[in-house]
Amino acid sequence: MLCLFWFSVVSTLLTVLKNRGYLQIPYFSQKYPPVKFLSEKDRKRILITGGAGFVGSHLTDKLMMDGHEVTVVDNFFTGRKRNVEHWIGHENFELINHDVVEPLYIEVDQIYHLASPASPPNYMYNPIKTLKTNTIGTLNMLGLAKRVGARLLLASTSEVYGDPEVHPQNEEYWGHVNPIGPRACYDEGKRVAETMCYAYMKQEGVEVRVARIFNTFGSRMHMNDGRVVSNFILQALQGEPLTVYGSGSQTRAFQYVSDLVNGLVSLMNSNISSPVNLVNPTYRSPLSIRSQIQFLPEAQDDPRRRRPDIRKAKMMLGWEPVVPLEEGLNKTIQYFSRELEHQANNQYIPKPKAARQKKGRPRQHN
Ligand SMILES: NC(=O)c1ccc[n+]([C@@H]2O[C@H](COP(=O)([O-])OP(=O)(O)OC[C@H]3O[C@@H](n4cnc5c(N)ncnc54)[C@H](O)[C@@H]3O)[C@@H](O)[C@H]2O)c1
Numbered sequence: 001m002l003c004l005f006w007f008s009v010v011s012t013l014l015t016v017l018k019n020r021g022y023l024q025i026p027y028f029s030q031k032y033p034p035v036k037f038l039s040e041k042d043r044k045r046i047l048i049t050g051g052a053g054f055v056g057s058h059l060t061d062k063l064m065m066d067g068h069e070v071t072v073v074d075n076f077f078t079g080r081k082r083n084v085e086h087w088i089g090h091e092n093f094e095l096i097n098h099d100v101v102e103p104l105y106i107e108v109d110q111i112y113h114l115a116s117p118a119s120p121p122n123y124m125y126n127p128i129k130t131l132k133t134n135t136i137g138t139l140n141m142l143g144l145a146k147r148v149g150a151r152l153l154l155a156s157t158s159e160v161y162g163d164p165e166v167h168p169q170n171e172e173y174w175g176h177v178n179p180i181g182p183r184a185c186y187d188e189g190k191r192v193a194e195t196m197c198y199a200y201m202k203q204e205g206v207e208v209r210v211a212r213i214f215n216t217f218g219s220r221m222h223m224n225d226g227r228v229v230s231n232f233i234l235q236a237l238q239g240e241p242l243t244v245y246g247s248g249s250q251t252r253a254f255q256y257v258s259d260l261v262n263g264l265v266s267l268m269n270s271n272i273s274s275p276v277n278l279v280n281p282t283y284r285s286p287l288s289i290r291s292q293i294q295f296l297p298e299a300q301d302d303p304r305r306r307r308p309d310i311r312k313a314k315m316m317l318g319w320e321p322v323v324p325l326e327e328g329l330n331k332t333i334q335y336f337s338r339e340l341e342h343q344a345n346n347q348y349i350p351k352p353k354a355a356r357q358k359k360g361r362p363r364q365h366n
Pocket of ligand 1: 119215
């Protein structure tokens with residue numbers, strides 16, 4: 001009995017020391033990435049909705065390694081347990097399978113609200129669900145923030161600018177969005193999510209932060225998200241022609257995921273409650289790439305030109321992207337190659353599902 005008691009005391013002590021980075025026994029130090037020790041005063045309880053997705057899992061890594069207690073909430077619509085599996089079992093980490101459309105009752109200090117499909121094939125697959133996630137889901141998270149006095153950061157998007165008529169786009173621009181087009185479930189969902197944040201701020205005193213995120217790429221991104229970076233990498237690695245939609249004269253800005261994560265954390269811990277663009281402003285047109293190209297019809301409501309203005313983030317957060325496009329692309333190409341190797345045995349790469357539609361005659365709009 002006494003033996004058992006001492007065994008459990010020693011093993012608990014070793015686990016605590018190992019999690020706080022004091023122990024370097026090979027077996028123990030291999031299990032989790034190193035985690036800083038933060039005093040109780042500095043350590044925060046942080047909720048990340050959509051934390052098993054592409055951006056959310058990198059944000060989880062940063063906040064865990066900084067020494068915070070992180071709870072990831074995800075319904076695994078587009079996220080994967082594999083993205084956060086290296087933290088499962090760590091005393092500072094919790095993974096909850098939960099849909100944000102349902103209320104959540106936990107105690108937290110900060111909420112990074114990322115839950116929402118992000119790529120066109122994923123958010124157009126079930127537009128009603130995308131709307132519910134961005135509206136009811138955001139209301140639920142703001143309600144939680146109000147109840148526990150937490151600060152909430154909304155992962156908004158450059159899509160709130162729609163197909164912009166003003167260049168470059170700074171945060172004062174109200175946007176140019178088609179409210180009944182195929183992308184509206186996402187664009188308008190995010191616009192109303194921003195509106196909800198400011199209603200809760202003004203009416204209830206909830207502290208909010210709004211990040212308008214532009215195209216982001218890096219490891220763990222969805223290989224079949226239908227966007228230009230993943231399309232081109234996958235096609236190039238598989239020796240297929242690169243597909244360009246429309247004339248190919250569209251422009252986009254891209255940022256590497258580690259830059260975005262640093263921007264999100266800076267914004268959360270700043271005193272800036274108005275929206276902030278987060279992106280690398282160097283912009284490119286797909287036609288600047290020399291390769292065999294196949295032209296396809298333009299997608300409806302696809303923005304023709306994106307040219308972000310990030311002066312606000314630079315001046316007010318002291319943040320700017322540091323990873324050059326080429327360096328980020330090389331890391332991402334390595335990730336895609338590894339994933340393709342994993343899948344080589346069954347030659348299976350999941351394709352995006354076609355949008356859900358009821359059979360029969362489409363209803364007329366009045
Ligand atoms: N990646 C980008 O380029 C980009 C650009 C602009 C904005 N954003 C925003 O950043 C956030 C994260 O994007 P991402 O690229 O990591 O996408 P992602 O699809 O990889 O991650 C979204 C996560 O949210 C989860 N989720 C979706 N609906 C949910 C629900 N109802 N309840 C709980 N979890 C739910 C998914 O399972 C997934 O894990 C999104 O809000 C997105 O709109 C991303």
